[in-house]
Amino acid sequence: MNQEDNEYLTRVGPDTPMGNLLRRYWMPVMLESEVPGPNMPPVASRVMGEDCLVWRDANGGIGLFQKYCMHRRVSLSLAQCEGDGLRCIFHGWKFGTSGEVLEIPNQPDPKLKDRLRAPVYPTKLSGGLLWVYMGPRDHMPVFPHYAFMDAAEDELYANRIIWNANFVQGIEGNLDSSHIGFLHNDVPFFGARAGQVPADTPDTFLWDDNSPKIFVEDHPFGFVVAAVRDGTFNGKESFYGRVHNYIFPFATIVPAPGSPIYTGHVPIDDTTTITFNVLYSRAGPLDKQLCGSIFKLPDAFAEELSPDVQRYLGSAENNWFQDRSTMDRRFSGLERPISQDLAALSSRGAIVDRSKEVTISSDAAVVRMHRMLIAAARDLENGIGPPMPSDTESRKLVCGEGMLEEVSDWSELLEPVG
Secondary structure, eight states: OOHHHHHHHHOOSTTOHHHHHHTTSOEEEEEGGGSOOTTOOOEEEEETTEEEEEEEOTTSOEEEEESBOTTTOOBGGGOEEOSSOEEOTTTOOEEOTTSBEEEOTTOSOTTGGGGOBOOEEEEEEETTEEEEOOSOGGGOOOOOOOGGGGSOGGGEEEEEEEESSOHHHHHHHHHOGGGHHHHTTTSOSSSEEBTTBOTTOTTOEEEOOSSOEEEEEEETTEEEEEEEEEEEETTEEEEEEEEEEEETTTEEEEOOTTOOEEEEEEEEETTEEEEEEEEEOSSSOOOHHHHHHHHSOOGGGEEEEETTEEEEOOOTTTGGGOOGGGTTTSTTSOSSHHHHHHHHHHTTOSSOOGGGOOOOGGGHHHHHHHHHHHHHHHHHHTTOOOOOOOHHHHHTOOOEEEEESSGGGGGGGOOOOO
């Protein structure tokens, strides 16, 4: 990739081509548990290069307000909470959660407020997350209905992590299956590495294949990518497939035993990202303590902002918390898969210089994602709208894993929902 395309791919601020593309989609901005109660003080949220505030009115309506009053740019974090709206303390302008200007006390023309609209973005609560749409109102898409949104509260676990890297780097990590055999060498993501357990252990897929066969197949709203590995199952040669789903533009669904994982990488700005991990059960309540032990960073690696919300503190100064004394038993020298991923991905720099990368066949899904994002942003510049699934179609975006008799059978792992 040349430097010009890399800049085009990664810059997401207001009025950038990629920023305009992402704003056409509903995106999560915080956990439902973080949303303030009715008529409580607003909560800060920075997203897509904009400083915003989340506020819920007395009737339960929620809006993502641009932080600064549209009149004289005083922060609405200081505003009075008046039940039906936020009132700026400077001149008393009052705004509702749908963007209506309710009052302009220092203006004698009572009709002026009806001709104005405050910069407030629409929101929805679903799947344990607060979602926002930041694009043009006349192009607002149907709200998606992913499978995890049907899960009961005890069947759902969600967290979010703030870290210092561009959003594309997070997506790359989810689509790159060949790194598992190295970065996550100590973690039994699927089966077990040959030599880590006895070869005669029943019902265990043993593998030592660090060069999986990669297959990428487009669908109208992204693509699926399958990684198929050689190995043995109960002493017989076999294949194991894992199929991830790239949900355009910034999310993936990947398989885990009994609990598929939705992961969304939402830009705070060009060099900072919020990563949302949502696990949902297909067979009863989740062990949320176990989920947290896997998908939360170790205490020493993060600042705890609130329950299930962390800020990753890894940096070049602390060498991303690597403990080299453990590398004889833990290949990466890092504890937990989430720490391993964030260390590797953020060590590449806040924005990777992809003009200096050497990509190979195992990077097929990563390269396809880059091209798909750039093509869609260029189409939008030319007046061609991006692909949008209906609520029914979004529910069918699934993942899968399992044993295969033939390498070519990987698509059979994508079980339909419902």
